[in-house]
Amino acid sequence: MNAFDVLGDPVRRRILELLAEGERRSGDIVEDIQQEFGITQAAVSQHLRVLRDSGFANVKIDKQRRIYSLDARLLQEVDDWLDRFRSFWEPKLGALETEIARGKKTRKD
């Protein structure tokens, strides 16, 4: 599943938003998502699997808990893809200004 397909699902986007605030136990995520979307624990778990498999999230096992955290690399790739469209909405800046400001990886880090 490509990054955009993963992001296509509102539940997964919400999970990523939650993870943007920090690590979270699977159960907590399940709770939040059930509140908002009314789906089962199994369904949430499957979304978490997609996020793991696609590279958007990492898991740490702590006894019988699973601690999920965000892996932002694919989101950054999305951000990079958007570069070619930015001229449509960003004011034109000097090259240096832009580079400084956007923290562009001039050297692929």
Added chain:
Amino acid sequence: MNAFDVLGDPVRRRILELLAEGERRSGDIVEDIQQEFGITQAAVSQHLRVLRDSGFANVKIDKQRRIYSLDARLLQEVDDWLDRFRSFWEPKLGALETEIARGKKTRKD
């Protein structure tokens, strides 16, 4: 179809990339996409429809030609959504610097 779902398809992403370079006739797009993806004219036309309907593209009729152009607003929305994740890859900047550089619509323009 939400913005991310629209972007989930590689053919549609490619069409948007083409449109980022400027307006294009349907037929030209069809040609390019057929080269790259080997799908029929009908399939490309359907993708163009999705792009129209979802708000990613506008069409101008010129005799029997359809001239497609990019509507970047939804892409900007995606960009805005990414804001909450940027701290994961962007160096921390002063607030003013950031605002200047990213062309933030502090005043909804």
Added chain:
DNA sequence: TGTTTATACAAGTTTACACTTATATAATTT
């Protein structure tokens, strides 16, 4: 040790969507 808690996985169902071929519509050319 038996029950509960935390989580994942399996199997089945439904629906959406990315295609295909075939056809429609309208402008253009011969």
Added chain:
DNA sequence: AAATTATATAAGTGTAAACTTGTATAAACA
């Protein structure tokens, strides 16, 4: 006017994916 070109639409099909219910696994607790 007939044939061709440019494009869209219609109808049908296969597949993927988002769910469901039910079960497995492993740790925690009583």
